[in-house]
Amino acid sequence: MxxxxxxxxxxxxxxxxxxLLKTDLQYEYTKAGLVELTKATDEELARVNAAVQALRDQVVAELDSDDIPRHEQQLSVIAECRYQGQGFELRAEMPAAELTQSNKHEITDSFHAAHKRDYGYAYPEAEVELITVRVIGSAAVRRIEIxxxxxxxxxxxxxxxxxxxxxxxxxxxxxxxxxxxxxxxxxxxxxxxxxxxxxxxxxxxxxxxxxxxxxxxxxxxxxxxxx
Structure with a gap:
């Protein structure tokens, strides 16, 4: 050359x-299920919460099997959303607590902000659909010392x-x-x-x-x- x-x-x-040896350990699990957040019923929100808990349990089980202490396990929950009729999703933040009628706006607010950041515009009055819930579990690995x-x-x-x-x-x-x-x-x-x-x-x-x-x-x- x-x-x-x-x-x-x-x-x-x-x-x-x-x-690979220098990369942090990470597991991801997802659950798909269409929910129109503005119109979501208590039953639908309960279904989302159940899915999140099941995914968290799966991720924790994986990290446990790798002998990662619980205090070193880092979990994050992500909502993958889109405007109604869109063909793609963006990641939005899930509330820290269980999803309820009073805090579901945190997802839509996060999605509008992400859409504006990535595309330069947003539609705050448009319906936002929650397409996929994703739970990511990670743990820092010991760095290689050369x-x-x-x-x-x-x-x-x-x-x-x-x-x-x-x-x-x-x-x-x-x-x-x-x-x-x-x-x-x-x-x-x-x-x-x-x-x-x-x-x-x-x-x-x-x-x-x-x-x-x-x-x-x-x-x-x-x-x-x-x-």
Whole structure:
């Protein structure tokens, strides 16, 4: 790609997996059911409340099964609404307490505000339909701590040399190209290209005319000579 400066992470072959490990745990459950909020009867509101409670129970059960203490579980309840006849929904806030005739306006007020924020206008007098109730349960995970690696001791990078093999590059040149064990390189070590850095989940090419420098946390910076 002829990039002049590249950062290669510690474990480039499993970057997606590392991202999952750093992401907070989250579960979502939904229940669909059309309710016209302005005209909603007590029976319909009771049905919404029952759905919310059932969804909360499901989410809590999932977090419990992951051994997440109750005080670390975070639950939020969302109403997905639309104007009558619309083909899409927006998220609105649900009241903190059970839904009643006296507080259901909190959903419609939130929906009007969301519609105005996203589209620049709202219809405060229009009927708002509650389409889906969504409960989201989450818990923060312990962050991955990546340690610094040992600084270079001034010794030759030959300590990491595995073998040398001829390699043909995109420009047609065939050159003797050493392979180095990346895990045996120290912070501050510089590997001139051509070279290949080998590790259990990936290999990293250092093209001719480039140099690879190992950074403090094991990342590798590859840049053109003279940069």
């Amino acid at each position: 002829s990039a002049r400066d590249v950062i290669v992470p510690v474990a480039p072959g499993i970057t997606a997996a590392v991202g 340690p610094k690696i040992a600084p270079t001791d001034g010794s030759s990078i030959d300590r990491a040399l595995m073998f040398v093999r001829v390699t043909t590059f995109d420009d047609g040149r065939t050159l003797d190209t050493p392979r180095y064990d990346r895990t045996k390189l120290f912070a501050g070590d510089k590997v001139p290209g051509p070279a290949i850095l080998v590790q259990h989940n990936s290999t990293t090419l250092v093209p001719p005319g480039y140099v690879a420098e190992t950074l403090d946390y094991g990342n590798t910076r590859i840049r053109t000579l003279g940069e």
